[in-house]
Amino acid sequence: MESQITGKALKIMEIAEGNLCDHCLGRTFSKTVEGPDNKYRGEYVRHALNETGVDASTADSCYICCNIFDDVENRIIDKIITKINRENIEFSTFLVGCRVSPEILSKEEEIHKNMELDVENIKKEINREIGKKLYFTFNKEVEFDNPNIVIMVDFVNDNIDIQINPIFIEGRYRKLVRGIPQTKWPCGKCRGKGCPSCNYTGKQYPETVEELISPEAIKLACGSESKFHGAGREDIDVKMLGNGRPFVLEIKEPKIRNLDLETLEEKINTFAGGKVEVQDLKFVGKDRKGTIKCSSTDTYKVYSAIVELENDINEDKLNLLSSMEIIKQRTPIRVSHRRADKIRTRTVRNITTKPLAANKFEMIVECEGGLYIKELISGDEGRSKPSISEILGVNARCIQLDVLEVNI
Numbered sequence: 001m002e003s004q005i006t007g008k009a010l011k012i013m014e015i016a017e018g019n020l021c022d023h024c025l026g027r028t029f030s031k032t033v034e035g036p037d038n039k040y041r042g043e044y045v046r047h048a049l050n051e052t053g054v055d056a057s058t059a060d061s062c063y064i065c066c067n068i069f070d071d072v073e074n075r076i077i078d079k080i081i082t083k084i085n086r087e088n089i090e091f092s093t094f095l096v097g098c099r100v101s102p103e104i105l106s107k108e109e110e111i112h113k114n115m116e117l118d119v120e121n122i123k124k125e126i127n128r129e130i131g132k133k134l135y136f137t138f139n140k141e142v143e144f145d146n147p148n149i150v151i152m153v154d155f156v157n158d159n160i161d162i163q164i165n166p167i168f169i170e171g172r173y174r175k176l177v178r179g180i181p182q183t184k185w186p187c188g189k190c191r192g193k194g195c196p197s198c199n200y201t202g203k204q205y206p207e208t209v210e211e212l213i214s215p216e217a218i219k220l221a222c223g224s225e226s227k228f229h230g231a232g233r234e235d236i237d238v239k240m241l242g243n244g245r246p247f248v249l250e251i252k253e254p255k256i257r258n259l260d261l262e263t264l265e266e267k268i269n270t271f272a273g274g275k276v277e278v279q280d281l282k283f284v285g286k287d288r289k290g291t292i293k294c295s296s297t298d299t300y301k302v303y304s305a306i307v308e309l310e311n312d313i314n315e316d317k318l319n320l321l322s323s324m325e326i327i328k329q330r331t332p333i334r335v336s337h338r339r340a341d342k343i344r345t346r347t348v349r350n351i352t353t354k355p356l357a358a359n360k361f362e363m364i365v366e367c368e369g370g371l372y373i374k375e376l377i378s379g380d381e382g383r384s385k386p387s388i389s390e391i392l393g394v395n396a397r398c399i400q401l402d403v404l405e406v407n408i
């Protein structure tokens with residue numbers, strides 16, 4: 001065994017002209033010599049070589065890495081620690097990545113190929129050695145799948161970059177006034193470039209639900225920007241009442257991750273000035289932003305609508321509406337420019353009505369997610385079947401709509 005090791009080591013040293021650091025020598029034995037790390041393995045093999053009378057003294061400049069591990073130990077680790085502390089980055093998990101010059105990789109590959117070695121490459125060892133030091137310095141865990149921060153060490157450009165992964169906060173919002181879209185709506189005239197009619201804001205509406213919620217969160221987390229993911233959306237002229245609509249707010253590059261969500265809730269609600277309110281804030285994983293968005297038929301919603309009729313009707317006729325159950329809806333005319341034209345089927349679970357006048361009534365509709373209520377009422381020129389207009393035999397129009405419940 002020992003002679004196999006020294007025999008192999010001699011050949012490797014020959015290729016490297018005797019110049020290999022303990023790390024690079026040890027790495028070639030990472031699968032054959034037991035030990036806590038490659039540096040230990042290198043020392044062990046070097047000692048074994050010396051025992052056989054071969055001069056295997058430590059290299060001045062390593063053939064593979066040009067002593068990159070000295071640089072890591074003497075300079076890079078301190079640089080990373082200083083950067084993290086200076087930028088005041090809060091994290092509990094991290095991952096290290098690195099970029100080294102192509103010459104280092106090709107020289108290493110040359111030896112590995114020549115000796116038919118199947119061992120880890122130098123980048124893995126550098127990442128692990130940096131990771132170990134940071135683990136002991138900060139007492140934080142390395143995580144591969146979804147780390148809070150990724151420390152990228154670029155040895156080629158001598159640069160350290162710290163990528164901070166986003167945090168995701170789920171909550172429910174209520175929209176207590178009409179006329180506010182959920183997310184940014186580009187100006188209809190300039191399409192967002194800025195023009196006199198939008199006062200050079202590029203926006204059709206001065207504020208959005210997103211803009212009333214996100215600034216305080218970005219501020220508290222010291223983030224750079226945010227993205228709003230709603231569980232569907234209500235029309236601009238529709239209020240969102242009840243216990244609100246679920247949303248996930250993604251905050252990018254947050255220097256502070258452990259936010260006090262009660263404080264955040266208060267700050268948002270003060271900032272939004274009664275137009276929008278949030279509640280039930282909690283931290284969620286990044287997958288949630290996708291699952292919350294699908295307005296599938298598993299979701300169900302409750303709406304309150306005020307319906308105006310073209311002609312007066314007898315109150316008793318409203319009872320006919322309780323027969324509505326399966327609705328076939330072709331994509332409404334008003335959204336057909338941005339949604340695919342298709343027919344979908346949605347179920348109405350329950351409709352209750354309360355007359356307000358001979359040509360006006362209030363209606364509570366409980367239905368599957370994705371049903372267009374305004375079109376359920378008007379019929380949308382025959383695209384929604386059956387519709388309130390069709391059943392009552394008189395043109396009906398939704399003049400006010402509120403969402404009371406969104407269940408996902």
Ligand SMILES: [Zn+2]
Binds near residue numbers: 020021022024063
């Ligand atoms: Zn080396």
Ligand SMILES: [Zn+2]
Binds near residue numbers: 188189190199200203
């Ligand atoms: Zn404009």
